[in-house]
Amino acid sequence: MKIPALDCGKRERDALRRLLCEAVEQACLRPWDAQFALFLRSLDPSAPPALLLAAARCSYEAAQGQVHLDLLADAPAENPFLQNWWPRFADWQVWLHQAPLLVAAGEETTPLVLSDGRLYLRRFWQDEQRIVEGVRARFAALPLPPADLVAAQLDRLFPARSPQPDWQRIACALMLRHRLGVISGGPGTGKTTTVLRLLLLLQGLALQGALPQSQGPLRIRLAAPTGKAAARLSQSLVQSLDGEAQDLAPPEVIAAIPRAVETVHRLLGLRADGRVRYHRGQPLAVDLLVIDETSMLSQELMARILDALPPSSRLILLGDKDQLASVEAGAVLAELCANAEWARYSEDTRRWIAATCAYGLPVPETEGSAREQSVALLRHSYRFASHSGIGRLAEQIRRGQDTQIAALLDEPESDLRLFLPTNPQELDALLLHGWGEEQVDAPGYLHFFRQLQAGLRRRLPPEELARQCLQAFSEFQLLCARRDGPWGVGAMNRLVTQLLQRQGVVPSHREWFAGRPVIITRNVYGLQLMNGEIGITLPLKLADGQTQMQVAFAGANAEIRWFSPLRLRDVETVFALTVHKSQGSEYRHCAFLAAAEDRDFLHRELLYTAVTRARSRLSLALVGGQELLREMIAHSLLRRQQMFSGEAHE
Numbered sequence: 330m331k332i333p334a335l336d337c338g339k340r341e342r343d344a345l346r347r348l349l350c351e352a353v354e355q356a357c358l359r360p361w362d363a364q365f366a367l368f369l370r371s372l373d374p375s376a377p378p379a380l381l382l383a384a385a386r387c388s389y390e391a392a393q394g395q396v397h398l399d400l401l402a403d404a405p406a407e408n409p410f411l412q413n414w415w416p417r418f419a420d421w422q423v424w425l426h427q428a429p430l431l432v433a434a435g436e437e438t439t440p441l442v443l444s445d446g447r448l449y450l451r452r453f454w455q456d457e458q459r460i461v462e463g464v465r466a467r468f469a470a471l472p473l474p475p476a477d478l479v480a481a482q483l484d485r486l487f488p489a490r491s492p493q494p495d496w497q498r499i500a501c502a503l504m505l506r507h508r509l510g511v512i513s514g515g516p517g518t519g520k521t522t523t524v525l526r527l528l529l530l531l532q533g534l535a536l537q538g539a540l541p542q543s544q545g546p547l548r549i550r551l552a553a554p555t556g557k558a559a560a561r562l563s564q565s566l567v568q569s570l571d572g573e574a575q576d577l578a579p580p581e582v583i584a585a586i587p588r589a590v591e592t593v594h595r596l597l598g599l600r601a602d603g604r605v606r607y608h609r610g611q612p613l614a615v616d617l618l619v620i621d622e623t624s625m626l627s628q629e630l631m632a633r634i635l636d637a638l639p640p641s642s643r644l645i646l647l648g649d650k651d652q653l654a655s656v657e658a659g660a661v662l663a664e665l666c667a668n669a670e671w672a673r674y675s676e677d678t679r680r681w682i683a684a685t686c687a688y689g690l691p692v693p694e695t696e697g698s699a700r701e702q703s704v705a706l707l708r709h710s711y712r713f714a715s716h717s718g719i720g721r722l723a724e725q726i727r728r729g730q731d732t733q734i735a736a737l738l739d740e741p742e743s744d745l746r747l748f749l750p751t752n753p754q755e756l757d758a759l760l761l762h763g764w765g766e767e768q769v770d771a772p773g774y775l776h777f778f779r780q781l782q783a784g785l786r787r788r789l790p791p792e793e794l795a796r797q798c799l800q801a802f803s804e805f806q807l808l809c810a811r812r813d814g815p816w817g818v819g820a821m822n823r824l825v826t827q828l829l830q831r832q833g834v835v836p837s838h839r840e841w842f843a844g845r846p847v848i849i850t851r852n853v854y855g856l857q858l859m860n861g862e863i864g865i866t867l868p869l870k871l872a873d874g875q876t877q878m879q880v881a882f883a884g885a886n887a888e889i890r891w892f893s894p895l896r897l898r899d900v901e902t903v904f905a906l907t908v909h910k911s912q913g914s915e916y917r918h919c920a921f922l923a924a925a926e927d928r929d930f931l932h933r934e935l936l937y938t939a940v941t942r943a944r945s946r947l948s949l950a951l952v953g954g955q956e957l958l959r960e961m962i963a964h965s966l967l968r969r970q971q972m973f974s975g976e977a978h979e
């Protein structure tokens with residue numbers, strides 16, 4: 330059916346159109362959302378305007394990553410238009426009877442679903458149902474291997490004993506008990522370290538015939554939502570399997586752990602038309618699937634993964650529950666990890682932990698649900714020392730506290746530095762020189778170009794030059810809250826390019842220059858280049874003595890993949906990156922730029938993600954004052970937990 334155009338002309342007399350036009354003008358809706366409401370009215374002309382407006386807002390929220398409109402929550406405080414309309418949404422229960430063609434409680438095939446005070450677009454409600462069902466089925470308790478055998482294996486995998494509970498070891502023990510396990514932790518808490526040990530544990534038990542319900546070696550697959558995250562996990566695993574794993578497990582177990590990590594799209598066989606090769610009717614041939622960076626997984630992909638997994642398989646999800654959720658709708662990891670801080674383990678779970686890990690965990694005030702029994706939270710960061718400003722700032726943000734931030738930012742000799750650029754030169758200096766030439770841990774972009782020029786002067790072989798340049802480029806990254814606007818990625822990319830031109834390290838009027846960093850903006854399966862991958866343009870000498878620009882990308886096994894710029898269509902210059910795109914990456918020095926103009930885009934999860942991308946030094950450039958930090962911390966996207974609300978306790 331054709332969707333009517335949104336005509337906002339002066340002569341427009343239609344009350345609903347006027348209302349929708351006003352909502353678009355007030356930036357409460359996108360034109361598409363308003364058209365959606367008009368389309369619904371064409372299906373049911375008697376539908377109440379409040380329902381149609383709520384439906385349009387529901388479509389708007391979905392585009393912001395929220396899978397439903399919470400009608401029981403308060404109206405958004407910053408939004409007078411919605412404040413005015415919200416009381417009329419209070420009649421939501423009546424809508425079921427007034428517009429039965431448009432909205433039902435799920436059983437009919439209406440475009441909208443109303444459930445427990447939440448209004449959904451049907452597709453999102455269906456995905457949510459599939460996830461809730463898939464997840465519940467996987468939380469049923471499994472028969473377990475003998476606890477003393479598990480304890481012996483864990484002793485080998487975690488030889489260091491500490492009087493405090495070792496959450497990495499506990500996580501491994503917990504993951505045996507159900508077909509779905511979740512390991513969440515902040516940066517550097519050892520998620521990769523733990524998953525390597527978990528793979529060795531499970532495969533070791535399977536090869537010994539000690540893993541109930543499995544015969545022979547486990548068929549293991551590893552995946553991540555983006556190519557970049559997949560490459561990163563693969564690199565860590567290869568390093569660990571060739572290194573520390575040799576002391577942790579026998580060679581036959583190590584040999585039975587895969588080294589390749591694929592994207593979730595590839596795993597599922599997702600095609601351009603949106604169909605997948607693997608689904609309930611044709612499941613994946615896998616016994617154990619591990620997914621890294623799960624916070625970036627949309628609700629839709631999660632539903633598809635659960636569909637494609639055979640019921641007998643195990644699924645382990647890794648990620649940081651406090652990071653930004655997927656750019657598409659859904660925050661599955663955060664939902665699965667609700668209450669994880671409290672470790673509300675049942676008596677049965679605590680007994681298993683005591684038997685396999687020899688830790689007696691305290692009895693919680695209330696025991697958690699079945700879901701909570703197989704969620705493990707890694708609590709200690711091995712990356713940040715206890716005095717690290719970045720680590721403490723991240724923790725303050727995560728807890729939603731801002732009481733010590735002023736003191737933190739004032740500390741001398743800190744790894745944090747605040748910039749309140751009152752004139753453009755201050756920002757320019759940060760972008761070019763970082764914290765100054767003598768501060769090697771906090772470089773700016775000139776450092777990268779100097780490394781490149783030194784490599785070219787020394788006539789390094791192309792692979793070595795590419796490796797050094799990719800490494801040097803990850804030393805500094807400017808992160809922005811959004812793509813557009815005067816402080817967005819586009820404007821900052823232009824600014825950095827101009828600054829470098831003025832320094833004479835980048836030529837004017839040439840699109841492909843030595844050192845141009847580019848990011849892939851769309852998966853190109855034919856070239857095996859994934860959205861988010863970053864490459865560096867380098868001049869290569871050809872056999873005939875001519876020089877030609879080629880773009881170097883890192884491969885999963887430390888090899889370099891070269892592409893001619895002519896083959897790269899969906900690319901952009903990438904001096905600046907959005908925080909969303911930076912997920913799953915780390916930089917020695919990271920500068921986060923936030924401006925008061927972008928208030929609507931600034932929130933706690935964004936700030937946390939930006940701050941935790943920095944490994945050694947963090948610059949906070951706040952255009953609009955330090956107060957912006959407090960505002961970001963106070964503005965959290967987290968809404969009431971809903972997906973597993975009605976869940977039974979153990």
Ligand SMILES: Nc1ncnc2c1ncn2[C@@H]1O[C@H](COP(=O)(O)OP(=O)(O)OP(=O)(O)O)[C@@H](O)[C@H]1O
Binds near residue numbers: 514517520521523
């Ligand atoms: N139990 C431990 N004891 C000592 N060092 C550890 C331990 N666990 C992890 N590390 C070290 O801490 C660093 C971070 O570990 P790892 O990469 O496993 O963390 P992560 O949570 O996967 O990090 P990321 O934030 O990159 O996802 C590594 O250098 C690792 O060797």
